[in-house]
Amino acid sequence: MASDIYTKYTAFKQDDLLAKIRTSVSAKRFSHILAVQKTAVILAKRFGGDVEKASIAGLIHDYAKECSDEELLRVIYENNLDKEIIGFGNNIWHGVAGTILIEKELGVVDAEILQAVSVHTTGSDNMSLLDKILYVADFIEPNRRFSGVKKARELAEVDLDKTVKYETKHTLLKLVEKEIKVYPKTIDTYNKYVAS
Amino acid sequence: MASDIYTKYTAFKQDDLLAKIRTSVSAKRFSHILAVQKTAVILAKRFGGDVEKASIAGLIHDYAKECSDEELLRVIYENNLDKEIIGFGNNIWHGVAGTILIEKELGVVDAEILQAVSVHTTGSDNMSLLDKILYVADFIEPNRRFSGVKKARELAEVDLDKTVKYETKHTLLKLVEKEIKVYPKTIDTYNKYVAS
Numbered sequence: 330m331a332s333d334i335y336t337k338y339t340a341f342k343q344d345d346l347l348a349k350i351r352t353s354v355s356a357k358r359f360s361h362i363l364a365v366q367k368t369a370v371i372l373a374k375r376f377g378g379d380v381e382k383a384s385i386a387g388l389i390h391d392y393a394k395e396c397s398d399e400e401l402l403r404v405i406y407e408n409n410l411d412k413e414i415i416g417f418g419n420n421i422w423h424g425v426a427g428t429i430l431i432e433k434e435l436g437v438v439d440a441e442i443l444q445a446v447s448v449h450t451t452g453s454d455n456m457s458l459l460d461k462i463l464y465v466a467d468f469i470e471p472n473r474r475f476s477g478v479k480k481a482r483e484l485a486e487v488d489l490d491k492t493v494k495y496e497t498k499h500t501l502l503k504l505v506e507k508e509i510k511v512y513p514k515t516i517d518t519y520n521k522y523v524a525s
Numbered sequence: 526m527a528s529d530i531y532t533k534y535t536a537f538k539q540d541d542l543l544a545k546i547r548t549s550v551s552a553k554r555f556s557h558i559l560a561v562q563k564t565a566v567i568l569a570k571r572f573g574g575d576v577e578k579a580s581i582a583g584l585i586h587d588y589a590k591e592c593s594d595e596e597l598l599r600v601i602y603e604n605n606l607d608k609e610i611i612g613f614g615n616n617i618w619h620g621v622a623g624t625i626l627i628e629k630e631l632g633v634v635d636a637e638i639l640q641a642v643s644v645h646t647t648g649s650d651n652m653s654l655l656d657k658i659l660y661v662a663d664f665i666e667p668n669r670r671f672s673g674v675k676k677a678r679e680l681a682e683v684d685l686d687k688t689v690k691y692e693t694k695h696t697l698l699k700l701v702e703k704e705i706k707v708y709p710k711t712i713d714t715y716n717k718y719v720a721s
Binding site for chain 2: 520
């Protein structure tokens, strides 16, 4: 893949973008990020998605994951994002508020990429192919270790929608078993791709 | 308990109300209804609730449960109820649309009773004591047979809020395991009483 996809979709050359992201997160998360990027490219090739956008979306999706709560809350307030989000913590904030930071600090303006980043944790009831690719890549990238990931990887070999269904059901069950708050958009995703 | 609670809260005397409800549902459901009424009275006495309202709420809560889909949809449309409800089937309709029929056909106007009936399946993020009593009574009445009901009954001996939490988590897990649609209000209940 040509390296100029970085300047096409962001304000940085490849090396500068990688350096900027590397300094924003821990080494472990940077490894996860690169693995999501590779997995997203594989899925895009497999299911006819936009390989360049999948690559960039994978690389930037967790840019805001290690921002402080204070910084993400500031972004939420200053940009008049839906206040409903406030009770749900970093796990929800980093995608939705993260797109604001990604646009501002990385110069990403492509609406499809920003949307995929925005819903990469929750999904939505109207997921594009790119949304599904990033959502699944984040779940199955090779560093992931959890009961069920093998089944998810097998599904992702052949059927992206079945993987979205499996991931959504699996994630929701884990959240409820652990008594963690469920963001309403996650239920929209469940009602559309699991229970419909 | 004085039999005049029936004329106090409904348009019927006790015998007439019982006959009206009996002819609206199957024998099995009528047995369930009487068991919910008894259980709601026990819970109201145990936790300091309004015993009369608990009794009436238990008796009328499933009045619309065996209405046809066509009839409940007609009620939803004619009364401009939230159209979001339409995708969720009788299990959600019979509580929300049921309160309209209960008000019209049984003459119940008490707002607390109607609210308890409205949310008896889903709960809400702001449940009154009466809401909790009916929600739990419907879950633990003696005819119920399911894995977990013994635990719920034990909790209901001592702590109503812990029973609401247990019931909500149990119900949500079952819905997701069976891939049944989850009404958003159920997640409001979960986020308030389980995950908070």
